[in-house]
Amino acid sequence: MADDNSGSPPRSRSSRRSRAGATIADVARDAGVSLMTVSRVMNGKANVREETRERVEAAIKALNYSPSIAARNLAAASEIRIGLLYSNPSAGYLNEFLVGSLEQASRSNVQLVVQLCERAEERAAIVQRLIDGGIDGVILPPPLCDAEDIHRLLRDADVPGVVVASGRPPIGLSSVNIDDRAAASAMTEHLATLGHRRIGFISGNPDQTASALRLYGYVDALDAQGLTADSELVVEGLFTYRSGLEAAQQLLALDPRPTAIFASNDDMAAAAVSVAHRLGLDVPGDLTVVGFDDAPQATTTWPELTTIRQPIADMSRAAVVQLVEDIRTLREGRRLAPRQTQMRFELVRRESDGAV
Helix, strand or coil: CCCCCCCCCCCCHHHHHHHHCCCHHHHHHHHCCCHHHHHHHHCCCCCCCHHHHHHHHHHHHHHCCCHHHHHHHHCCCCCCEEEEEECCCCHHHHHHHHHHHHHHHHHCCCEEEEEECCCHHHHHHHHHHHHHCCCCEEEECCCHHHCHHHHHHHHHHCCCEEEECCCCCCCCCEEEECCHHHHHHHHHHHHHHCCCCCEEEEECCCCCHHHHHHHHHHHHHHHHCCCCCCHHHEEECCCCHHHHHHHHHHHHCCCCCCCEEEECCHHHHHHHHHHHHHCCCCCCCCCEEEEEECCCHHHHCCCCCEEEECCHHHHHHHHHHHHHHHHHHHHCCCCCCCCEEECCCEEECCCCCCCC
């Protein structure tokens, strides 16, 4: 029996793929776009250029691609690529975050693209390049967790994102955090039970929403203990070691000086210990100093810091797991509503706190 194709021109590559059952990856390849762009076209999203939409639709028609089998083909169509944007002045915090993210990315078999995004005037362009390059989702640790321009770009491009440690999770994005207000309140209450009545507080960067929550928690506990929240005992820091030095110098110049200092992160707490030593004060004999985060700095300072343990690595792992689930669900043609995951904190006592 003669071959059906005898005397006919060879089938095109597109035709051969359509007989075998084209995948959404084939459509993306033929149209020269990302998988996410194909998904947007198939779902009727408005944020696609008309020229791009026409190319995708032409590729779908040429390949005889059926969206009805998208759920089966899309999940396995390509590797998931997640962007992790960072701009954190605390090397210890960032190290913990990266370790957790890299470990979970390996377990989840996804590619993690780590991108420095330091200068505010450049970050929109950096995020747009990632979106144009077909990134499947983005994780935003602090301080970028509160960058509204990045939130807006991700929402407009319909790219899933997870913010970590934001005090006010944005609309449309998932989040992982702890209860910063309750944690700061617990630490302040702990200091009050040790007999401290003049408790200095070094707040964090005012551009980060978690900073305000930690300050509120400090004030909450003072009120609960019948203590006055004295404005001269609250000094603004920036979550950096240097800002902690300046804030601690200001607090310890007061007369009478505080008997305890609660810093909003461990870098600033370590700086407060350094200033105390320089002034000839014993920690905790003359001054109690406590921090927040339980980053590596907490155990490399002498004495080791009493602090609030924020499970940084676990939070980054949870963010990867959550984002991968969002991406895979989106690839199946479904959508999960943004979720907020709140993890537990712990007050960890070491050697830097003591009774008055």
